[in-house]
Amino acid sequence: MSGLLRWADRATLAVLVLDAVLLAVLELFFLPSYLGSVQFPVTVAVAVVTNPVLVALAARFSTGGLAAAAPLVAWFATVFVLGTLGPGGDMLLPAEDWRSYLLIGGGTLPAAAMLGIVRGRRSYPG
Structure with missing residues (x-):
């Protein structure tokens, strides 16, 4: 039974990483x-909410502390690679656009804080 749970946990972690890439x-x-004529990067709000949730869920289904960081690493790598080397050579994450910085900060900082929270809980049980 333990092997089945371990396999299910790994499969769940893989799905969470895939979710991070798709997001x-x-x-x-x-x-x-x-939104009308105003720049409205609503996806930054999506990143601020979903990335910490993915990290918290990954921490539940992993025994190692670094496995909890897998969704965050996958999200950041996807944003970096696809944003700078986009499809057809297009740059989806231009350096001179404030929305690029907002997406990177909004996606990584709350998730990194959540990673610290879940790793801290494992260090100090009680």
Whole structure:
């Protein structure tokens, strides 16, 4: 039974990493959204909410502390690679656009804070 649970936990962790990659792709594609004539990067709010949730869920299904960081690492790698080396040579994450910095900060900082929280809980049980 223990082997089955371990396999199910690994499969769940893989699904969470896949979710992080898919969310990064969608957030990049919809980053230049407008609400009327105003720039409105709603995908930053999606990243701020979903990335910490993915990290917290990954911590539940992993025994090692570093496995909890897998969704965050996958999200950041996808944003970096796809954002700078986009499809057809297009740059989806231009350096001169404030929305690029907002997406990177909004996606990584709350998730990194959540990673610290879940790793801290494992260090100090009680």
